[in-house]
Amino acid sequence: MKIVVAVKQVPERDAVVRVAADGRGLDERDVTWTMNEPDAYALEEALQLKERAGEAEVVVLCAGPERVQSTLREALAKGADRAVHVVTPESGAGSLGERDSLDVARLLAEAVKAEAADLVLTGLQSDDLGAGQTGVVMAELLGVPHATLVLQVELLGNGIKVKRELEDGWMQQVEMPLPALLTVQSGGNRLRYATLMGIKRARQKEMREVSAAAAAKRVDEVVKVSPPTRVKRTEMLTGSADEIAATLVERLRFEVKVL
Amino acid sequence: MSNGVLVVLETKGAGWHRMSFEALAAGQKLAADMGGACSAAVLGEAAAIAPLAAELATKRLATVWMVGDALLAQYTADGWIAALAQLIAEVKPKYVVLPHTYQVRDFAPALATRMGEVLIGDVTAIQVAVAADGPVFVRQWMQGKLNAEYRHGGDGGVCFVSVQAGSFRGDAVESGASEVKTFAPTLEAAKIRTKPGEAFREAAQTVDLSSAPVIVSVGRGIGEQENLKLVEALATALGAEIAASRPICDAGWLPMERQVGSSGQTVAPKLYLAVGISGAIQHLVGMKGAKTVIAINKDADAPIFEVADIGVVGDLFEVVPALTKAIEGAARG
Missing domain, CATH: 3.40.50.620 (HUPs)
Incomplete structure (x- = not known):
């Protein structure tokens, strides 16, 4: 069984967010990068499936510039068997920022086709752009069935049964044949850390670079990026912890009336 | 057309x-x-x-x-x-x-x-x-x-x-x-390649946050499970239900049924006190109906401040214990 896990490298959660000089993107200069968290859960599910199945190959896939190799190495250190890096320019024509979600999914889908995977896993959405589309679009491009918001995967004879999340705490089981694509919701598993041995082994594992196809014409266009304007007037309290606490107690008593 | x-x-x-x-x-x-x-x-x-x-x-x-x-x-x-x-x-x-x-x-x-x-x-x-x-x-x-x-x-x-x-x-x-x-x-x-099953719930929901008048909710900023007791003490002092954003429940620090947001419960309390919650949209949709929102977070750019009535940019490990103490003092006085 071959499982491909598509991951994205995103700015760290606490990253200082600034608008790029052209006002149409994110200023990436001082950003530190990490593996998109839902994708880390997709990787974890793949590794656990491999452990349960006994025999499987886990291939981790990422599109982006040189820097994404650190995220691919991290996945290898956690236990993925090999990595495929779809290389795009850092900026300008052909870079990820210049492509729409359809085009990025196309890059990934082409790489998946070359692997002829039985199962493709990815996170349900990215923590940066939050479109939540790449996986579903890839499934359509690959012509395979899919399920989203998946928490657990069970291998059946010739297919899979997944537990997926519905809204308001409801769940659902869905069965489908393989090959298939699943977008994984966080929280289904506990994430593992890379061990020292894993990090050492990762250096010996294959990291194959493939060049990205030229960018297609965008369907949508980002015309402006800006910090949000406040809709609500927020009163910001300052001072020592004790002063803030005293002010809050006053408000809780006389305005909110919960004390 | x-x-x-x-x-x-x-x-x-x-x-x-x-x-x-x-x-x-x-x-x-x-x-x-x-x-x-x-x-x-x-x-x-x-x-x-x-x-x-x-x-x-x-x-x-x-x-x-x-x-x-x-x-x-x-x-x-x-x-x-x-x-x-x-x-x-x-x-x-x-x-x-x-x-x-x-x-x-x-x-x-x-x-x-x-x-x-x-x-x-x-x-x-x-x-x-x-x-x-x-x-x-x-x-x-x-x-x-x-x-x-x-x-x-x-x-x-x-x-x-x-x-x-x-x-x-x-x-x-x-x-x-x-x-x-x-x-x-x-x-x-x-x-039609997928075979969907009926919707089900894992276990009977025992906590109904939707009717709680006061909620103290905790997020990633709490850092470690051990630190939850700070927030629990605040909730106790306020007579509040404790709730959380998804990452806290994902980590198993609080049960899933205490999760507020698109995949958890939708709440509309008189007071929603958000501690160490950045305010990802999946969380905000679950608590936008709160009458008053107070947010304590170290990141001044956290989106939770967009919906907060009162905001404190500061170290929750200082502010929360001080607030708990002040509330306990007020209750006694």
Whole structure:
């Protein structure tokens, strides 16, 4: 069984967010990068499936510039068997920022086709752009069935049964044949850390670079990026912890009336 | 149907998903701004959706499309994509507006792909300055820290848009009279590849946060499970229910049933005190109904401050114990 896990490298959660000089993107200069968290859960599910199945190959896939190799190495250190890096320019024509979600999914889908995977896993959405589309679009491009918001995967004879999340705490089981694509919701598993041995082994594992196809014409266009304007007037309290606490107690008593 | 808008509504049980009318309001507004007509579609087994279509006939719409088929009795992505692709080919709208629900996230990106398009998803606002320039769709980047404005590239294609929960008011839907038309899609059972089971809940829910008057909610900023006791002490002092954002429940530090947000409970307390919660949109949709929001977070740019009435940019490990002590003192005094 071959499982491909598509991951994205995103700015760290606490990253200082600034608008790029052209006002149409994110200023990436001082950003530190990490593996998109839902994708880390997709990787974890793949590794656990491999452990349960006994025999499987886990291939981790990422599109982006040189820097994404650190995220691919991290996945290898956690236990993925090999990595495929779809290389795009850092900026300008052909870079990820210049492509729409359809085009990025196309890059990934082409790489998946070359692997002829039985199962493709990815996170349900990215923590940066939050479109939540790449996986579903890839499934359509690959012509395979899919399920989203998946928490657990069970291998059946010739297919899979997944537990997926519905809204308001409801769940659902869905069965489908393989090959298939699943977008994984966080929280289904506990994430593992890379061990020292894993990090050492990762250096010996294959990291194959493939060049990205030229960018297609965008369907949508980002015309402006800006910090949000406040809709609500927020009163910001300052001072020592004790002063803030005293002010809050006053408000809780006389305005909110919960004390 | 130049500049026409087609709103795809979602059902839940025998009625509507709560976000359906928000999408309908967004669609009516977009149609009015663009000088087009607004229509709506409802999918399902014909007999089940007939009363819903009749309800839509009392809204200000050009046409209500009743898309009925036995294979649409239960949601599948394959069924929905096939039926909607056929309906869109027939109706030829310029814009397709959907509520950004879990179900829409499951099929709409693939539907757009099938038509060579891209879904502009989870939109918080639609702005039309000049109709000839077309609409600008606002969506959030970086967990709400940035707003990005999108335009559809044109080329005459269909523009797919899904609207975020709470961004449009369902009670703004305009009444009127419209004609109900049935649309019979050609569906094949063999082409529906997934076999969905019934919805179920893991365990009976024992905590009902929706009726709690005071909630103290904790997020990633708490750092370690060990530190939860600080927040628990504050909740006890306030007589509050304790709740959390998703990462805390994912880590198993609090049970899933205490999660507030799109995948957890929706709450509307008198006071929502958010401790170390950045305010990702999935969380905000669950607590926007709170009367007063107080947020304590070390990051001044955290989106939680966008919805907070009172904000404290500071170290929760100092502020929370001080607040607990002050509340206990006030209760005694």
